Amino acid sequence: MTNPAPPTLISVTASDSTAASRLPPNPKPYTMTRALLLPTLTLLLACGRTNPGMELQTTNDSLAFAPSENTREFRKQEPGTPAEATPPPIERQIIRQGDISFQTDDAAKTRSEIRRTVAALGGQISGDNAYASTDRTEYRLDIRIPAQRFDTLLLRISEKAGHIESRNISAQDVTSEYIDVQARIRTQKQLEARYLELLKKASTVEEMLAIERELGTLRAEIESVEGRMKYLSDQVAMSSLTVNFHEKAASGLGFSHALGQALREGWKNILSFTLALVSFWPFLAIAPVAIWGFRKWRSKA
Secondary structure, X not given: OOOOOOOOXXXXXXXXXXXXXXXXXXXXXXXXXXXXXXXXXXXXXXXXXXXXXXXXXXXXXXXXXXXXXXXXXXXXXOOOOXXXXXXXXXXXXXXEEEEEEXXXXXXXXXXXXXXXXXXXXXXXXXXXXXXXXXXXXXXXXEEEEEHHHHHHHHHHHHHHOOEEEEEEEEEEEOHHHHHHHHHHHHHHHHHHHHHHHXXXXXXXXXXXXXXXXXXXXXXXXXXXXXXXXXXXXXXXXXXXXXXEEEEOOOOOOOHHHXXXXXXXXXXXXXXXXXXXXXXXXXXXXHHHHHHHHHHHHHHHO
């Protein structure tokens, strides 16, 4: 029987001892740790490819990704990256109104020209009044015109005016009220939808009647607010302009003018007196009969 070979003695030098100390004492835990880290690193790398430029932040309980400064700068410069959504600008809701007064040589002609101009610009005449006096005739036109053509109409009327006596233009910003009314309508519509859902789920007659009462009150409020919205929209879309104009007063105040005026006034007085006499015709018809009866009675006496 052969004797086993004696164990070989290996001498370890100082350099070999240092190298040996660098090796892990137990290779098995190292292998398990690496096996656990590999999937984690793979997942992190995959996330890094999906979201480039992300920095890993480690906390005590979890791992989280947060954009770094370089990433934010990269996103700003990266072509094709959509810009941050900005709220659309608020469209101002303006109600414009005005009035203009002027003197013209021919009021009737001016009136016809203004009516034609308003029709050509898509407006409408909401009021047409005439006032006549002894020395002049005055007209008043109430005009509704699309807001975007208000300045055009005002310019054309000013060009036709002989002598402008007054002109006033006002602009009222109702944007805040407009937005508030829109929000109220939206909120009340949502509340109405909730009431309708509750009405479907009502199990007793009392519940149904109570919900229907609330719905009736709510719908009345909605109609009121929608009416206000319609009024504001109409006032914003259509501006108002009042036009007052009159013919130039006669400037001749000499003797001939005074004589003609006196003759006209005298003729008017004659006509008035004649009409007054005619209005007493019943008394004039009874007077002869009364006189005859009085004389007959006196003769008998």
